[in-house]
Amino acid sequence: QNIGDSIDETGTDLPFVNLGTNASIDKIVMGEDHSCALFTNGSVKCWGESSVLGLGYSSSNGGFGDGYLETGDTLPFMQFPTGRHATMIEAGKSHTCAVMDNDDLICWGDNSKGQLGLGDTDHRGDATGEIGSNFAVTSVPTGRTIDSMALGWDHTCVVWDNYSASCWGGNDNGQLGLDSTTDIGDGAGEMGDNLDFIDLPGTASAITAGDGFTCAIVDDSGTDKAFCWGLNDFGQLGIESTTNVGDGSGGSMSSISNADLTYEV
Known part of the structure; x- marks a missing residue:
């Protein structure tokens, strides 16, 4: 049943999501058919369609949250490595990543394009x-x-502690910013110290990822500007054209233009 498409389903009639006793939530992230909550104590719960693999509950059958006794205290917490808790979480279409309190990055869900960055295409969770x-x-x-970090349709991007940026996973449209369409993270020897940094005109302070494209806020000569690359069939890169950027055949990363967000009257 959809919620919010009727007048008696909003306001005080809108039901809250029961995530358990004394649940204190720091952040909610959503993929195509799943949602995850990061609690203030660093634990995580996910719910939604499990066949998309993003829940990470050792199952791809059915889901959580669509039936009796599947929410609240009955909804299980994610099982992280012993002694670890999450400090950051993001969700893509069908994959999810969390940064642990020891700075480890763990990802689960769909890995068909190497978006988990594990050197293969085997799903996890x-x-x-x-x-x-x-x-x-x-x-x-x-x-x-x-x-x-930011998770897109089938790719993952991060801003590092030195404000450089890297992406891996699906790259059909150049969304990894590498002037190619080669997927990264789906084969051996592509991650770790072999992972490329994106050629940006300055340091990145934030990054976000969509369906086949990526944008970052970059310090360009002292001014924060939006730079986008990847799929541009609807002008989603904001560069007054429909030419892809970063795919090796359209615009190159070395000559990337910022999205023009000015408006003159």
Whole structure:
């Protein structure tokens, strides 16, 4: 049943999502058919369609939240490695990533394009033995930690602690910002110190990812500007054209233009 499409389903009639006794929520993230909550104590619960794999409950059958006794205290917490809790979480279409309190990055869900960054295309969290202390850790460049991250349709992007940026996963439209359409993270030797940094005109303070494209706020000669790359069939890059950027055949990252957000009257 849809909620919010009738006058008697909003306001005081809008039901709250029961996530358990004394639940204190820091952040909610949503994918295509799943949602996850990061609690203030660093624990995480996810609900929605499990066949999309993003829930990470060692199952890809059915879902959580659509039936009796599937919410509240009955909705299970994510099983993270022993002694670890999450400090950051983001969701893509059908995958989810969390940064642990020791700066490890763990991701689960759909991995068909290498978006989990594990050097293969095997999904994680859809079978026993893949979560908890068995979670695979995504390899990042030596000495780097994650300042912020964004998950798109089938790719993952991060801003590092030195305000450089990297992306991996699906790259059909150049959304990884590498002037190619080669997926990254789906094969051996592509992550860790082999992961490329995106050629941006300055340091990045934030990044966000969509369906086939990515945008970042970049300090360009002392001014924060929006730079976008990847799919541009509807002008989503904001560069007054429909030419893709970063795919190796359209606009190149070395000559990337910022999105023109000025308006003259």
